[in-house]
Amino acid sequence: KHSSFLISVLGPTFEDLALNVKKNISNISYIFIGRAGGYIGGSLIGGVLFDCMNPHLLLGFSMILTALGMYAIPFCKQAALLTAFMVSIGVSMGVLDTGGNVLILNTWGDQAGPHMQALHFSFAAGAFVSPIIAKLVFGSDEKGTQLLDATLPVTKAPAPETAFNLKSSLKSMWAYIVIGSFLFLVSFLFFLLYSRCGTVKDQSHSGSGKQLVAKHHLALVFLLFLFFFAYVGAEVAYGSFIFTFAKDFSHMPEAQAAGLNSLFWGTFAATRGFAIFFATCMYPGTMILLCLLGSTLSSLLLCLFSNHKVALWVCTGVYGASMATTFPSGISWLEQYTTITGHTAAAFVVGAALGEMVLPALVGFLLGRFPNQPLLMYLSLLTSTFTAIIFPVMYKLASGLLKTIQMKAPQVWSRPPRSGAGPP
Structure with missing residues (x-):
């Protein structure tokens, strides 16, 4: 999943990008907004294109365009040109993230759980590797x-x-060249799949009765949109501000605060790796319930004991592990009840992108107004409680949808699906 390379490489190289265009850091911070806006637009565009053209071909072209954008960034000497390339890269990221999720569902169907977890584990792995490439391999002198x-x-x-x-x-800036070359090579694998496999979409939907009836389809998509908005926003906000919180509010030394930040992302990445194996023997609904239970309990303890350093270390690790598998499990869970098309996946990705934009910005704004309050922990508890409430509502709607499908197409559901129908 190449988007993790692009997201995480920007932070370590941000100062160098500013120097490259002879600007201050504060004067080019809008490139983050441009990339995020392009990502949302690309998610919507990808949702439309994915339903009307070959997915392998679309993903291959998107990766080539992204690679060309990565090649161009080191040679941008004007802020406007740099922003334009960031927007274009954001568009391709949105197309790839939307198309990648749907392609996995179309390819493996009800058995997509482990593959979906592997896709999102690669996001964490890429986020870990790209800063190393940027600063340890090609760092400044x-x-x-x-x-x-x-x-x-x-x-x-x-x-x-x-x-x-x-x-x-x-x-x-050589980090962008290396990552762009990697993307360029991977794009040829998609063209190879296109030449050998043909259209996946028609094969995956043939003989499936799930797309014939979707009584509560729009309601489920809207609720999952809100679910991912809260979940991803809380994940990014905690990962972005836990260092500042630990240093300023809990008065930790900078080294310990950095270690706490690393603990969050380390447990997050490790749990996503283990989830590949968990998904082979657990229902997606069960994994979501375990995640919600862990995140709600750990965020409650973080609110109660925000100044207790041992509790902060333990609960941060639990919170990172609890946040790891929610997104891929949510997509796999919904696939058991209704067809996830490109439009549907675009709604999920846009919800996640909006949460990533809004909630961290809200925390940053409020921290300046209320520096003596554990606002980050309050946000974690609020979003965990919200997602813990909204998931049973989605489950109730999905159960009603399943009964409707069973009445109208009983031959399709001669056996219960892998998740959701029975106990999650």
Whole structure:
């Protein structure tokens, strides 16, 4: 899942991108908004295109366009041009994320659970690898920067410092070239699949009665949209602000605060890896219930003991593990009741993207107004409670939909589906 490379590589190279276009960091922060806006637009476009053209062909072309955008970023010397490429990359990310989820469901159907978990585990793995590529492999020469700062006069520093930093930033920009080359090579695998497999969509939907009746389809999609809005927003907000919270509110040293941040994403990634195997023997509904129970309990304890360092370490690890499998399990769960098309998957991805934009921004805004309140923990508890309430409502609607399908197409449901019909 290449989008994780693109999301996480931007943070470590953000300062170098600013130097490349001769701007301040604060003056180009809008590239995040541009990428997010492009991602939402790409999700909607992908939902339409995926239902009317071959998925392998669409994903292959999207990856090539993304690779070309990655190649172009190191050579952008103007902020407007950099923003335009970020928007285009965001569009391709939206297309790929929407199409990837639907392609897995169309390919494996009711057996897609482990494959869906593997797809989303690759997101965590990519988020872990790309900062290493950006800074440890192609990092800037800090010694040279320090030496330059110590020797050059302040009045004459701007011109030569810019030239030096441009050279240094170009070194870290090689990360974009490497990632773009990887995407370019992977795109040929999709073209190879297109030449050998033909159209997957027709094969996957043939003989399936689920798409004939969807009494509560729109209601389920809307509720899952809200579900993913709260879940992904809380996940990104916690991962983004736990370092600041631990340092400023709990008065941890920076090294410990960074370790706490790493613990959250480490347990998140590890649990997604284990979920590949759990999905072979557990219902998606059961996995969602376990995640909701763990996130609600850990966020409640975080609110009650936000100043207790041991509780903060333990509950952060539990919270990260509890957040890991909710998104892929939610998609696999809904697939048991109704057909997930490109339009449907686009709604999920847009909901997640909006949550990723709105909730972290809200936390950042409120932290400046109420610095002495554990607002991050309050948000975690609020979103966990909301998702724990909304899931039984979705389950009730889905159960009613299943009964309708069974009455109108009993031959299709001669055996109960893998999840949702019985105890989750």
